[in-house]
């Protein structure tokens with residue numbers, strides 16, 4: 001599938017029932033009398049900004065530089081050279097082995113998420129060029145059941161990594177997953193962590209270069225598996241990255257958490273990530289890194 005055919009999705013992800021993120025207090029309440037179509041409010045600085053200006057700026061706040069939500073399709077568009085994306089394993093569809101039901105049936109939830117996002121599941125994978133360098137590329141999208149990793153996300157990433165190994169391609173995976181493992185698929189989603197990590201170990205033994213790009217949010221089982229296993233780990237500014245959410249940790253340890261806890265800048269200062277890269281610079285930085293590593 002070419003990038004152009006991917007459905008546009010500019011809807012903000014709904015994390016209200018996210019066990020990790022849903023408990024975060026909303027910083028800014030919706031301002032009365034502001035039409036929602038033309039304007040949007042920055043989650044970080046609280047400024048009301050023109051939606052079109054934000055869209056033209058790769059969904060980065062023109063006032064404070066905050067990196068807002070970006071769909072998987074847009075990520076692919078901004079990361080790869082125009083028209084070079086070829087999707088892999090786009091036919092994989094989620095199943096419902098547990099006939100899981102929470103607020104609604106998982107099978108129904110999947111269909112409504114597919115309609116809303118234009119994705120089959122929370123990951124897009126394939127190959128394309130970054131400034132004329134061929135790469136294997138994967139993106140997870142927090143708009144699809146919080147970007148959680150079920151069987152399809154795990155399988156698509158594992159196959160992506162295996163093809164990258166066979167074809168000796170640099171591997172770039174951009175994580176935007178607030179949900180971690182997908183509870184709706186029970187143990188089948190948990191085993192994806194091990195499966196993807198094992199594929200990465202074989203890729204590593206074969207001498208591959210894996211650049212993991214963490215975006216807001218990267219949490220739970222995704223942070224605890226492939227997202228943290230990059231030879232190099234890049235993060236967008238101010239992204240929330242961690243395992244359990246800050247409120248859960250605070251309630252458990254009953255201590256004040258340090259300022260900026262679980263944000264990119266804090267994690268860079270403490271050695272968990274290698275570099276903070278602005279969205280506008282990501283493509284060039286990855287291309288430069290591939291060259292630097294001789295891939």
Ligand SMILES: [Zn+2]
Pocket residue numbers: 042043044045046047061062063064065066
């Ligand atoms: Zn802002």
